[in-house]
Amino acid sequence: MTTVFCVAVQQDELRTEMRRKSLLILIYHHLLGQGYVSAAVALDQETNGGVRRFEVCDNIDLEMVLMEYESYHYVKFQKYPKLIRRTERLLKPLSGFSGMSGEMRELAAIISRDIYLHSPNVRWEDIIGLEDAKRLVKEAVVYPIKYPQLFTGILSPWKGLLLYGPPGTGKTLLAKAVATECKTTFFNISASSIVSKWRGDSEKLVRVLFELARYHAPSTIFLDELESVMSQRGTSMGGEHEGSRRMKTELLVQMDGLAKSEDLVFVLAASNLPWELDHAMLRRLEKRIIVSLPSSPARQAMISHWLPPLSSTGGVELRTELDYETLGMEGYSGSDIRLVCKEAAMRPVRKIFDALESHQDGDTDVPAIQLETVTTADFLEVITHTKPSARNLMDKYTAWEREYESV
Structure with a gap:
């Protein structure tokens, strides 16, 4: 077999x-x-x-x-396919990338697939709350390009920033805002981008990543789920794989190279488990800011955004009568709140399925669709069945913040 x-x-x-x-x-x-x-x-x-x-x-x-x-x-x-679309930005051709062998050209092509060529369409104002995080990201990425005369000497731009906190609080959303708002080449890197099963390829991919970032500067390298590639060395059960150690060492070396250069290359990292990160990497990420659970005003703003008094989808109106101030939801992340709002909106939709299913294909009498209003009681009922995903971890994040915060 x-x-x-x-x-x-x-x-x-x-x-x-x-x-x-x-x-x-x-x-x-x-x-x-x-x-x-x-x-x-x-x-x-x-x-x-x-x-x-x-x-x-x-x-x-x-x-x-x-x-x-x-x-x-x-x-x-019953329609022709759309085969092409106009790119929102043009990259310099790899043919101008000096000192590139055939193998390195292939690796550069792999990394280039993770460059955002189209805007994620997330604006700063689309992100509710997170004012400190937005300010620091602007200081690190936007202002050095906009006002280069201010960022020299001791005021040289930050080279690395770590966003950490519970899942679903907006870390990746901040990265998408950088890709949308900042006029930089944006590398969206995850573990799958730089981890290879072939011996020696992982550290080569890391090296090519930073060389490409310099070539396309000004650039932003976004390392999502950083703990998956930069966990503490020597702590794995049974010993760490040699290839993993070499890749981590290469990443640290490249970060050191950024700190000593004038290249406009910035590393933005995100982690849900900051206590698992290698301490050498923490030293190279000069700014470390917690992306915490939303405050009460932010939660109210999110609920009113997802469940406004009147919305329309597919020609069907959905009305809500919610007392936003009494909904609470302390301990819920932004993604948790969106999930609760979606479930609350789904409750009146479920009640019309029987009428829709009883309608036979070909009948001219299509039942009029009128959804019931979503009330505060409906919303509170959904909350009792939808628990927050990271409430119990906040003490751990707060303790880590007290020891390693750098804002």
Whole structure:
């Protein structure tokens, strides 16, 4: 059984490799056919002559393949597919990235996939509360670019900032606001971006990440779930893997390089478990600010945002009569509050399903949809069945803040 499985996997990998090779050959001949000779030659050189030695079979070309896909999409969805969209920003080509071997070019292409080319469309004013965090992020990223004459000498820009706190409090939302509002190249990095199963590739990916950030400067590197890549060294049961140690060391070395340079590269990190972070990394993250659970005014603002007195979805009106000041919800994170609001809005919707299901397809008498008003009593009932996700952890965050806070 194992042998059969291995053979099947190998065959699937061969088919995938052949498909990618065929696509390059189709592109090469399409470029030649359209008169883009220089581009075709460049493609052939990058593949070491791997595409020039093949011809496209009769009655096959890239345009025909695309037309057949459009026809298939129209038959299935009754509309043609949208194939392209205008990019919101253009990156410098990797060909200008000096000292790049073939292997490093491949790694650079992998990291480049995590660059935000399109805005997440999150503004500072969209984030309710978190004023201290917004101020510090602006000081670190926005103002040094806007007022460079102020940030010299002892006032040189911060190079690293850690956002820590319970899940769902807005750490990633702050990062998206940076990507939207700041005119920097934004690298959205997670463990899957820089951890590789191949020996030596993880530290190479880290090195390429920081070199690319310098190349595309001004840049922001967002390290989400930092504890997954920078946990304390030497504390793993049974000893830490050598590759993991090398990757962490490389990340620390690159952070040191930023601190000693004038490059406009900033590291923004987020962690739900700051007590698991390596102390050497904490030293390199000069600013450490807690993103705490929302205050009472912030909670009220969130509830009124998600459940206003009148909203309309799909032509159906949803009305609410809520006494926002009595709803409380102390200990709930922003994502918890959104979940409660969604569940409260769902309660009147559930009551109309029977009427909708009894309506037969083809009947002209479609029942009018009128939802009941969501009341304070409904909301409080939902709260009793939806518990906060991180209330019991706040004491631990507060204790860690007292020891390591740096604002």
